[in-house]
Amino acid sequence: xxxxxxxxxxxxxxxxxxxxxxxxxxxxxxxxxxxxxxxxxxxxxxxxxxxxxxxxxxxxxxxxxxxxxxxxxxxxxxxxxxxxxxxxxxxxxxxxxxxxxxxxxxxxxxxxxxxxxxxxxxxxxxxxxxxxxxxxxxxxxxxxxxxxxxxxxxxxxxxxx
Numbered sequence: 001x002x003x004x005x006x007x008x009x010x011x012x013x014x015x016x017x018x019x020x021x022x023x024x025x026x027x028x029x030x031x032x033x034x035x036x037x038x039x040x041x042x043x044x045x046x047x048x049x050x051x052x053x054x055x056x057x058x059x060x061x062x063x064x065x066x067x068x069x070x071x072x073x074x075x076x077x078x079x080x081x082x083x084x085x086x087x088x089x090x091x092x093x094x095x096x097x098x099x100x101x102x103x104x105x106x107x108x109x110x111x112x113x114x115x116x117x118x119x120x121x122x123x124x125x126x127x128x129x130x131x132x133x134x135x136x137x138x139x140x141x142x143x144x145x146x147x148x149x150x151x152x153x154x155x156x157x158x159x160x161x
């Protein structure tokens with residue numbers, strides 16, 4: 001039963017990740033801003049710190065860093081969802097306001113923690129527009145992830161799965 005909840009959380013996290021990416025890309029299209037390079041730079045810093053090289057000539061290496069940066073974001077979103085599913089299986093129940101806020105905050109910590117810890121970016125130095133570009137997509141993640149997990153649980157409780 002717990003594994004089932006963890007898997008439901010992972011599915012909810014994948015839905016939340018899609019929402020986060022959608023809001024991010026809409027912001028980029030609306031404001032004409034480029035994609036953030038922090039995911040790639042974080043992977044690069046992890047590579048240097050771990051001694052595991054990202055191979056290839058300059059173009060191939062940059063492409064791999066871009067792909068790995070995006071994959072780390074997906075893994076973070078799915079992982080936070082799985083964690084929330086596990087916490088739910090352990091008895092944690094959050095309300096319709098607290099649940100999305102906790103989900104979004106966890107995703108921000110998991111997503112931004114490594115870049116801050118590795119010195120890639122310092123959130124204390126971010127301007128208001130930088131915070132908005134990060135917080136708004138994470139709120140979307142939190143809302144979609146929490147409600148997707150709730151809906152999966154509600155359907156199961158009603159016996160209509």
